[in-house]
Amino acid sequence: MTRRLRNQLLDHLLHGAGLGATLLGLVVLGALLFDIFSDGLGRISWEFLTSFPSRRAENAGVYAALAGTVWVISLTALFAVPIGIGAAIYLEEYGKRGGWSRVIEINIANLAGVPSVIYGLLGLGLLVRTLALGRSVIAGAATLALLVLPVVILSSREALRAVSPSLREASYALGATKWQTIWYQVLPVALPGMLTGMILALSRAIGETAPLITIGALTYVPFAPDGLWSPFTVLPIQVFNWVSRPQEAFLENAAAGIIVLLALLLVMNGTAAWLRDRFQQ
Amino acid sequence: MTRSWRARIERLIESVLFACAALSIVVTLGIISVLAVETLQFFREVSPVDFLFGTVWTPLFFQKSFGVLPLVSGTLLVSVIAMSVAGPAGLLTAIYLSEYAPARVRRVVKPILEVLAGVPTVVYGYFALLFVTPLLQQVIPGLSGFNALSPGLVMGIMILPMVSSLSEDALRGVPGGLREAAYALGATKMQTTLRVVLPAALSGISAAGILAVSRAIGETMIVTIAAGQQPRLTANPLVSIETMTAYIVQVSLGDTPTGTLAYRTIFAVGMLLFVSTFLLNLVSNWLRERFREEYA
């Protein structure tokens, strides 16, 4: 075989291998979705969505877990969003003078890479014990908030960076203070981008299981949370609980619970994508 | 509103915003101190040498033994399997998307890969236990219901988008001029990619790989669901094992009272986990900085 022919052959080989590798991910995703839906779709019903978990698989439902998820994620948003946006504003608009800002930046990048179960240990040691918040909704939300904080900060910073500097200049030149400029000009323009980042951070939080288990979210919770200090469970933990049972019926429940979880995520990510498109300037 | 009033409010606002940013430092200090306090107390009763080099892990049994190596080997086994999938496949995907694929294909594939990365890990755990393991059992007769192979492979798919996306960034960071010079000399795409672009992007790609390893080590739910709870110092992927992360979950699910030695084991294991991932992230960042300097 001539060298030229051989090189062309190898070229096609690499092309093919690359295509194959790319398809691998897509095929597996397809298999996963097919498997889940075929296992669990039959179990989805109104009763499933509105029943509490039960010892008998046929009666069990995700209501408690759904309620818990809503409680926890709402609180997580309440904690993480203002603090995350505040931190992003500081780092982007105020803190350009190196020193502390650089340290904080590096720190945030590191925190983004810490395994989620470690945040659970932090929550356990700090919130549940030292601050005596107990195994409560508020402890869970605070733990998740700390977990997603780096994500909120990073995406908010990007949104702020995307605002044209000429906007700030025009505002300063009129005699506006820094905060007036940020509040009246920069934030309104950056808000859609920040919103998208927030939604993505929260969709990450919705799927988190390990940190909440570690701080003590129970896996069998036949009631919806009734307050900030109430014990709770969330959707992914409920799925985990069902998956750990050997009975076929519970495994079906697990698959159905996953479908509910994926549906929630679809709605959230869809909203984020829609927002991103709508405000693409 | 007078000027001095306004100036005071501005300073107040700046302080509040600084506090928000500085909270992240508090978080890091919190993690380190929570882990350190419990780990130090743990080391008062168990020698660090026994912990780090012991080969039997039975902290919850009557006959207590605190050698962490079985957990470490479990973690490493699963991670190696995961990287053997995610590494080559991720890199090949990156090469395909960056050098070969038409823009149309990229536009469709990239969001799908992002979906792959966004699937919650419990879902992957379900998939590993109830689809992949039975499937593999048909091909490998001796495969136990809980094993390292199945979660390892699934984890590899989960990490693939991360390797692919970061490697792609590294490949795209290589200036087009280098490629053009190679093509002008008559090289095929493959030759250019493998001999010119890849070496140039090496530190960026290595950074991606190391970050992926760090992610694999820290992954919890897939292994908790599908790998088992039997700490075992082995390189055999077909038997049930336990990883560091799964152990933490196991204890958290149980009734271990706080303040006991058994309770402290999760912090000691957590500390080991934290230090390893932290070091890996550090190396990865250093590599990425070096890559950026080369092609800034």
Place this chain on the structure above:
Amino acid sequence: MTNPNEGTTVTSKTAIPSLADVAQQGTERGSADAPTKVDVTELSFFYGQKQALEQVTIAIPVNQVTALIGPSGCGKSTFLRTLNRMNDIIPGARVEGKVSIDGDDIYGFGTDVVELRRRVGMVFQKSNPFPKSIYDNVAYGLRINGMAESHSELDDRVESSLKAAALWEEVSDRLRESALALSGGQQQRLCIARALAVQPEVLLMDEPASALDPIATQRIEELVYQLKSEYTIVIVTHNMQQAARVSDRTAVFWLGKLVEYGRTSQIFTAPTEKLTEDYVTGRFG
């Protein structure tokens, strides 16, 4: 009303003089007896290690138009921005020397920079209206400086600013529409109106017409000519004909140094420095 020299239709109250007129007017324009509004003494400016301005000394008279000309990168815009301390927002910026407005050193300790920027307005090279309505663009400065007590007062001020910028007739029926829908020239006049709304004393203009077509440019130049009776105007331009048309005094910059400064007519017809002569006759730049 047509100006025979220009050959175009000019719809303003005062026609802008041509180059020939400038040469003829001699001592009347740019009289050095006018009191000084902005007094710059040995101003040097540094971006970190790099020195952008070197020992610039210049006295800018009140109610006249002073043009800053020179080749690209010679420091004209940097100098302009030292007059309202806009360079403060650049990290690593350092100033030596003195800039006084009405006798007060604006870099002195205790200067209220925010108030300074209200008194010294700025119009930028590329018009940068806020992504808000036309009304809100002009009203913004008034609101944040607390300069209007009531809605009707705000309305009045917005209207008078837009009139002063010769934009009112074109936008009076669509004040609530987005400013970004206006043409380039209209946007720039909106930016001028916005700057005028906060009642500055000095107006700094950084190549305000360089991104505009000739007709829009002409309207801006007419505006500048009208405004000088109430404001002190400093305008940076790379267009020498524009400087000659519009300004009373001209300062020539070259590599961060002030080469020559004098009456516009003198600079363009009988410069004392060789560098100036080479530049205005087009031998370089």
